[in-house]
Amino acid sequence: MTESATDPRRVSPTSRRPARPTALIDRLIEAVLRTRWVVRAPIPLYRAGLGWIFGDRLVMIEHLGRVSHDRRFVVVEVVDREPNAIRVASGFGTRAQWYRNLQANGVAYLSTGGARHVRAAVRLLDRDESEARLAAYAARHPRAWRHLKAAMDDAAGGDAYIPIVEFVPPPRSGR
Template sequence: MGEKRIDRVIRDLLRTQWLVRAPIGLYRAGLGWIFGRRLVMIEHLGRVSNEPRYVVVEVVDRGRNRIVVASGFGTKAQWYRNLKANGVAYLSTGRARRVRAHVHLLSPEDSAAALGGYAAQHPAAWKRLKGAMDAAAGGDAKIPLVEFTPPREGD
């Protein structure tokens, strides 16, 4: 199977709603630790409904009191748009459940720099992820990053 075809298969799998939503039930049941430190569930509020929404995404970078994730489908992803609109987020990762977090949307320059670091640390994963996102975007995908840190005073 050629690389372009593999990228298209991954892209199609990422568009399969039941498949990408399956981890949400496990996180909500307190079983997020199954996925280790590479994934995180983000609880956010709908822009219009103000109802809780959930998404599980891959962690690009992690530090003390800091998690950075990628919006593989760009700025049009619903969860990204919701965070941009209201900045409300709770994270579940490992054994930590529903921890309030401050949301910071990284600039395109900061996103590119962080993704360069991710590519260096995880070259095989980056190759597949970038290929699938490029296939979904129909060209060179622009992948914005979101940084989560502990809430600030007044958050």
């Protein structure tokens, strides 16, 4: 045997390793996330007051268009929740329209579970904070994170930066 045949670093370009088993799942997730009617399907349910069907894992964000100032809606997964804050990830990075709208005007109303149309302050977390929150999410949901991260990386054409947005509802009045 020659050295190149036994050296694992020297693999012929014609001999391909089999695709990793999850590659198909990752491509399917990416395709679903890019299918407009699928990702928008929960919006009418939230608007009809049926957001409780999705539990606390999803939230509908109502925001205003940057130019038109028309009401816009998006449903995203909650990656972190505290009693006074909800954090979501922009899976398509800073180019997602809803992210850009929040960046431009900071107006948001949330509907989740039993709460509907609650005004919330918007804070765009910096890269370090976003990565720390995503690391915590990955620890809590390793299987989901593995597939979602791979799908987002594929969509971005490389290692995707996934920013986190924090929403804080106003304090309740003590009446």
